Amino acid sequence: MRAVVIREPGGPEVLEVREVDAPEVPDGHVRVAVRFAGVNRADLLQRLGFYPAPPGAPQDVPGLEYAGVVEATGKGARRFAPGDRVFGLLAGGAYAERVVAHEREVAPVPDGLTDEEAAAVPEAFVTAYDALVTRARLAPGERALVHAVGSGVGTAGLQIARALGCFVVGTSRTQDKLDRCRELGLHAGIATSGATFAGEVLKATGGAGVDVVLELVGGAYVGEDLKACALKARIALVGLTAGASTELDLRELLRKRVELFGTVLRSRPLEEKIAAAQVLERNISPWLASRAVRPVVDRVFPIGDAAAAHIYVASNASFGKVLLQLGG
Structure with a gap:
């Protein structure tokens, strides 16, 4: 699969699209084919070497949120089936065509929300x-x-x-x-x-x-x-x-x-991340479905323009969210 990799700490030019191994699917987890990923200031800090990913998360692939489709499920995972549209938070690694997350860290995308809109929600x-x-x-x-x-x-x-x-x-x-x-x-x-x-x-x-x-x-x-x-x-x-x-x-x-x-989200233990996913599914998704709240997407960049996306976010010109498109 393709992923945006931080070659070394530095400016936007250190972001490279590479072919990397797709992640395995552990028990209780799901693998998601990512369609869009959010671009956050934490990603810029990670690229600069100031905000390393916590243990267990990819150290050289940024990205804290995604929306996509379940591709495979691990043994014992029963909440989702292949083809389900989902979104959620990660400790890192969302700038990739596939990600793996515990099934309880993942939430279903509410009806009426596009994949693009969904990716602008979690973080x-x-x-x-x-x-x-x-x-x-x-x-x-x-x-x-x-x-x-x-x-x-x-x-x-x-x-x-x-x-x-x-x-x-x-x-x-x-x-x-x-x-x-x-x-x-x-x-x-x-x-x-x-x-x-x-x-x-x-x-x-x-x-x-x-x-x-x-x-x-x-x-x-x-x-x-x-x-x-x-x-x-x-x-x-x-x-x-x-x-x-x-x-x-x-x-x-x-x-x-x-x-x-x-308060921060990224470094929380699994139990607290599951609680955050429950907030997304139980508290926020009903508002999204009724359009009481709506995600605000400013601009979408293709995977090959991750550096340009970082430059744009750093400029403070964006209104709402900036996204990377990783799949169709």
Whole structure:
């Protein structure tokens, strides 16, 4: 089979399409013929040598999410049969024409969703749901702040919050993305050139502040989040594109009794990854089937243009998800 391989740590030019052995199918697993794979910032970091895959995952083939068709099942695997359309998360290796996953890590694609749309779902929507709902306990009627709202996770978080009946404020560095997010239900958009948005958030919420923050930027944004928070707010830290360190006014944290926590999906053990797949199937898929939420696909690149896909994601020009096409 063909796969996109990282020749060595470096720039986009180190990505090569090679013929590699197709994976065997262990007991309890399924092999999926991949049609589309998502391109995520974690893939860029892995290519640069800054975010190695966890043990057991391919070290030189990036890719954290996929959509495709079950091709074969291992002994004891009974949830799926060859020909079933599925999607899911991986610790790595999705930039390949075939992947193997435990059958309980895999979810059926909801009716009405194309393979392309399905590939844009797992990483963005599971990450957003895990941060906003599972961890931050976002409840109907609360106010949410979503940073980088035009990104894949941002557009997913916005829609999840809206599906729960929440008031949503979003930030982006470009007004165009904010305008496009209004079509997804964004109530208030704030164009930012740096970590100065708390005043606008308070204005948008009538001085009340927000109850939950989906923090996809990190760095100095976290300190500004505290200023924008309501009493007993929760901040879910997911991304660090603005930096991994900052100064915080801990008095503000104490005074408002704010909860600040971090979360990642990739390195979780199998049991937690199975739980994430159950969230995808039981909680997110019904919304997708009813079109209460929808995946946002910006651009699809063929397998041979993986380097161009990485350059495009790094440019911050994309709105929603960028995909690789690996099969027909």
